[in-house]
Amino acid sequence: MSAREADGPVVLGDVAALHVAKGRRLPMQGREEIEVEAGAGIVGDRYHGSRHRHVTVQSRTSLDEAAAAFGAEVASDLTRRNITIASGEVPRTPGVHVRIGDDVLLEVVRVAAPCKLLDDTLGRGAQEALRRRAGTVFRVLAGGTVRVGDPVVLVEPAGDGSGS
Numbered sequence: 001m002s003a004r005e006a007d008g009p010v011v012l013g014d015v016a017a018l019h020v021a022k023g024r025r026l027p028m029q030g031r032e033e034i035e036v037e038a039g040a041g042i043v044g045d046r047y048h049g050s051r052h053r054h055v056t057v058q059s060r061t062s063l064d065e066a067a068a069a070f071g072a073e074v075a076s077d078l079t080r081r082n083i084t085i086a087s088g089e090v091p092r093t094p095g096v097h098v099r100i101g102d103d104v105l106l107e108v109v110r111v112a113a114p115c116k117l118l119d120d121t122l123g124r125g126a127q128e129a130l131r132r133r134a135g136t137v138f139r140v141l142a143g144g145t146v147r148v149g150d151p152v153v154l155v156e157p158a159g160d161g162s163g164s
Helices: 060-070 117-121 126-130
Strands: 010-020 029-031 033-037 055-059 083-085 097-100 104-111 136-142 144-147 151-155
Touching: 010 033, 010 144, 055 060, 060 083, 104 144
Parallel strands: 055 083
Antiparallel strands: 010 029, 010 083, 010 151, 033 144, 055 136, 097 104, 097 151, 104 136
16 A cells, blocks of 8 residues: 555554664664664764765564564564664665654665675574665755654655546
8 A cells, every 4th residue: 555545654563673873783772763874874884974875774573574584583683784673564665755753754775685794693594584684875955863763654756637
């Protein structure tokens, strides 16, 4: 169902966890809130200022599915994604927009492929278990503060309202 088909906004879930890493291969650090900058990403994260990989978002539901396939828990921080929503499915179609909290607007860039380093971090087979469950890469269209507990809502891109 798209937001256009619904009577109100399509709520994807709430922010369950926030993680950043200051550099490549450094451990992810949990946060209660993060600052997100339009056109740049999460302030203090290793990808801040990159061209398109501003923020990564995953779903606890998908991580639980991966855990069932893997045979062990998949912790949110070990997947190296920035934002984990409590439930539901993260959009994967390029161009789809998601609002987090009151201010932050994200646009889907692509599916986030699981890295082969997951087998080293979580154990052999983790990369395969996370295939098609590893979340989505977004670019930041509008910045602001994201907090644990903020709603994550699917929104229509501007100018994409009526004509179909």
